[in-house]
Amino acid sequence: MTCHAEKGKIVFEHMTESTMLTDLRPLVFSIAYRMLGSVVEAEDIAQETLLRAHRELADGTQIASPKAYMTAIATRLSIDHLRSARVRREAYVGPWLPEPLLTRAGADPSVDLPADAELADDLSMAFLLVLERLTPVERAVFLLREAFDYTFAEIAEVVDKSPDNCRQIAARARRHVIAEKPRFEPSAAARESLAKRFLTAAQEGDMEGLVAMLADDAVFTGDGGGKATAFPAPVIGAEKIAHALRAIFRQAAVADGITVTLTEVNGMPGWIAREGDGRVIVVMALDILDDHVLGVRSIVNPDKLGHLGPVSDRARR
The missing domain is CATH 3.10.450.50 (Nuclear Transport Factor 2; Chain: A,)
Incomplete structure (x- = not known):
């Protein structure tokens, strides 16, 4: 595999498009779903992210880090969508709950299933409702750090803030979440x-x-x-x-x-x-x-x- 620099971007030549689609779509969907609490909207975000990746591929080049690129696009799209969704949520009739996600193995091939019961907590409806009380940027920073284990330097690139600022945002969001985080039967x-x-x-x-x-x-x-x-x-x-x-x-x-x-x-x-x-x-x-x-x-x-x-x-x- 060879690489070269293009407009400030490192680009690899021989990474297949199918690898990007197959390997990264579950991650993109998982980020968007946790951000939005909507399966349909998360699928739309995932599709738009992939379309943007296709446009990058159209000139015959590949992005150096498809994961970083697609995480950034999906998160930014989710933040924008959340900001507009808050207006709709205020006019929603009755209590609002996330769209249900059937997480039994094999129920939905697009779902990035948690590896164990403890990680399943960050998919629970109760937990997603706690995240609703965070601002869109707080939610993005918290999830990328806590659920997906990104570094603050990586998160800073996604949300266009400094690593120190992201660290402060994450600490503030964590305090809110810990104060209200639901507890579940561990078994x-x-x-x-x-x-x-x-x-x-x-x-x-x-x-x-x-x-x-x-x-x-x-x-x-x-x-x-x-x-x-x-x-x-x-x-x-x-x-x-x-x-x-x-x-x-x-x-x-x-x-x-x-x-x-x-x-x-x-x-x-x-x-x-x-x-x-x-x-x-x-x-x-x-x-x-x-x-x-x-x-x-x-x-x-x-x-x-x-x-x-x-x-x-x-x-x-």
Whole structure:
């Protein structure tokens, strides 16, 4: 492989385009998803990043570090998108939740799956909601440092700030995140076991069992986006949530052909409900700690389910 300098850029001659596309698309998607909390928008960012790389390749040259180049483009695009998205979020109807990402191995080839349960925490809905409270630049610096292990010198190139400034931004963001970071049951097996028991109790209408598994101050959050039936505000408390779940599953029980399948949602236990023909109705994710469910997050907004396949009209308003 040979290289030469071009307009301040080191360029390699014989790196294949397919290597860039195959090896770096999951990384680009992962950065964009953690920044935006949207699968569809992250895919758009990944596609735009690849298109820009294609334009660089059009003159027959290759970028010295495709990873650095594509990380920078994806992060900058995500920052710009976040700034415009904040206006839309203010007008959002009801609670806003990230788009669900099915993280079970093989569920989505574009997903850069975490290697272990601890890393899965940075994909959880609870954690992404904590990141929502950071500014776009704080979010970018924090994620590149903490989730992707970039140096401050590398991050400085991406966000156009000095390494010392990035170090200060990261420290400030870390303080915010540590103060609010959710805690989860560390054992994946324990989480999955409780999720199975919790789903069974919900399907059977077992109020006593549900209340016993829910933390006293548990929170149920539904995201319908004004386009599907959902609770307009979070439901708080074990008994209230148990009643809500029993009502939801009672409605599902009298409908024909609905199937509920346990899965992994954003690295945490959850389930997906589908019509008999496979159309998606709802995705729910659980936050679990110390053998109790701390949170139930329900996404029924059809705009946030389309990446999982055709969406049912059952929950639409």
